[in-house]
Amino acid sequence: MNFEEHAGKPLLKAAGIPVPSGGVATTADEAAKIAGPLGKVAVKAQVPTGKRGKAGGIKIADDAAAAKAAAEAILGMTIGEHVVEKVLVEQATAFTREFYAAVINDPETKGPKILFSTLGGMDVEEAAEQDPNAMRGLAVDIRKGPALADVKAMLAGADLGGVEDAVADLLMKLYDAYAANDAELMEINPLAVTDAGGLIALDCKFTMDDSAIPRHEETAKSGTPDKLTGLEAKGKELDLKYIELEGDVGVIANGAGLTMTTMDVVRHHGGTPANFLEIGGESYTKGTEALSLVLDNPKVKSLVINFCGAFARTDVMTDGILKAWEELKPTLPTFWSVHGTGDVEAVAMLKERIGVDPLPDMSAACKAAVEAAKNAGDAK
C-alpha cells in the first residue's frame, strides 16, 4: 500500500527525523489558512506518483495569498492518472544540498538494505546516469538492525561537507521508521542540508508491505488504497484477485501463474484479454462469484476457463462455475480446459450438467475463445 507524502512524513517524525511544519488542505482557503503563520511555503500536490514537480504540482508561495493562488492552480489538476484532491502546505526550507536516503527490501541479499547518495532531488535513474557509483548500500541483518559503525563505514569517503555524523544518525532513524512500519520502501528524496547545517526530510515515499497491513491497522488508514474500477472493487469485496483490462476475451483460471499465462496465450492467438481473474489457492471455492464478475463486464464477448488443479480442486471450481451458470444461463461463448486434481469428476460434471466437452488443452481453448470474440465483433 502506497502512502502519500503527507501520510508518510509523520512516520519519519515519530522516528525523530525533522520534517517541515505544515498541514493538508483540500481547498484553496484551507491552504491560505495553513500558510498564514508559516511565511514562505511550498504547496505540494498529494498524489501517489512521482514527477510531481515536473508536472507543475509543486509551487513556492511567499505568503498566504500566494499560497491560495498556488493551491487553486494545483487542486483539480491531473498528474499521471491521478486527479489532485489535496495539497500539503509546508514551511519552505532554505537548503544548500540535496541527498537521497532510503531503506528497501532487497531480494538479492534477502534482507533490508540502507541506500544513500549525495545526488538527491532527482530521479534515482537520473542520478544513476550522472554517476553510477554515487549510490552506496549497506545490507542489514534484520535480526540485529544496523550498527552505527557500519553505517559510518558505508558513508566513508562521501563528500558530506561536515554532516557525516548527522547523516549516519538519520539513517539509523530511517531504518527504525522502516522496521516499525513494515515498509517495503521508506525513502527520503530530497534529504536537504539546511542553511543552518541541519538535515530535514523534504519528501517521503513510503510503501507498506500489503501482507503486513493486518498488524498496522491504524497506520494503514492513512494509506492510499489502489484505484479500482467498479468491477475491481466488487472483486475485492468478494476477496477475488480481479484486474480489469482492455480486451474482450474473459479469463478465469486458477493460480496467478496460470492466469497470467492464459492471458499470454489469448494474446498469442491474436486476441486481447478482458481481465485477470484467478480463483486458485484459498479462493478455489468461489467459482460462482467469479463467473458473475466476468459476466458483469459488458466488453466481454467470449470466455476461456482454464483450470489446472494442484491445491485447488478442479471439480470444486467447476461445480462453483456451473452453479452460477445454471442460475444465470449465460449465452456467452465459453471454452474450457480442465486438468489436474479432480479433473475426471470435473469433466464428467461439465458433460452431465451443461453438455459441454472441454478442449484438449488451454491453447485450443484460448484460440477458440479468440475466434468467438472476433466473430461476435464482426456480427455487430
Place this chain on the structure above:
Amino acid sequence: MIIRGTHRVIVQGITGKQGTFWSERMMEYGTKIVGGVNPKKAGTEHIGVPVFGSAVDAMKGLADKGDGGGFDVSILFIPPMGAKAAALDAIEAGAKAVVCLTEHIPVQDVMYMMAAAKERGVKIIGPNTAGGVTPGECFTGFMPAFNEKIFRPGNVGIISRSGSLGTLMCLNVVQAGFGISAFIGIGGDPIIGTTTRDALEALDAFEKTDAVVMVGEIGGAMEEHAAEYAATMNKPMAAFIAGGAAPAGKKMGHAGAIVMGNKGTYQSKADALSAAGVAILDTPMDVGPVLKERMG
C-alpha cells in the same frame, strides 16, 4: 534442494484441515512423514504419527524413539502471522530444509527467517510455494503428484514460481511422451529462500535429470541470474516466462509478479535466457516439440 523418498519429514500444522488432508496424500504417495507439530496437541497421535509441541521437541522425541533419527525436512501448513515462529522453531531444531507453503507472510518476517536459516545452513523452499514432487519417490506440499498424467517419472526437471502453471508444464511434458525427474516449486513471493538459480543448480547436479524446463514470471531479476548459470550448463534447457501480456505496475496475483518501470519485464528475462542458449517457449504447449528437438 531436491527432497527424496528417504528424507524424514515432519509437518508443522499437521492437525489442521489442509495439513491433515495433504499429509495423508503425501504418506500415500511415499513421503516419509514421521511426525507433526501442534503445541496444543503435544503427546497425541494424528493420522498415525506422533504430534509434538514444537519442531525442537520433535527432533529430540523422534531421535529418542530410535527408529532412524529425528527429521530432515519440515513442511509448514501455518497461517501467515505464525509462519516466522514456526520456521525459526524448525531452524532451531536443526532441519536440513524447511518447505514454507504459506502465502501473505509479511516480508520482514520472511527476511528474518532467511537470516536465521542462512546462519544455520538451512535451506528454505518458498514461501508461497505449492511444494515439490520427486515422481515415484515423494512429494511435499499440495501438488497432484498422484496424478499419473501429470507426474510420470522420467528425466526432465521442472522449476516453477507458480504451482498451477508448473503443474500445467509437467502435464505438457508428460503428454509429449517424456517424464518428470523432479518438480521444484520455488514460490511466488518477491523474497524466497530457494531462487530460480538455486533450483537450476540442484537439477543440474541431480543424476536423474537430463533436461530442464524453467517456468518464470515477470518481476524481479531471478530469471536473469539463473541465465548466468544456464550458460555454463550442458543439459538442454527450455523456459517459459508468464506475464508478457500483463500491464506494468500491477501485481498480477503473486506479490513478486510486478513490472516496475523497465525492470522485471518479459523481454529482459527472455533476452537473458536466450543469450544463454535457453530455448524460449511462446506458449507452455510448445514444450514437447522443443524437448524432442533438444534431447535428440
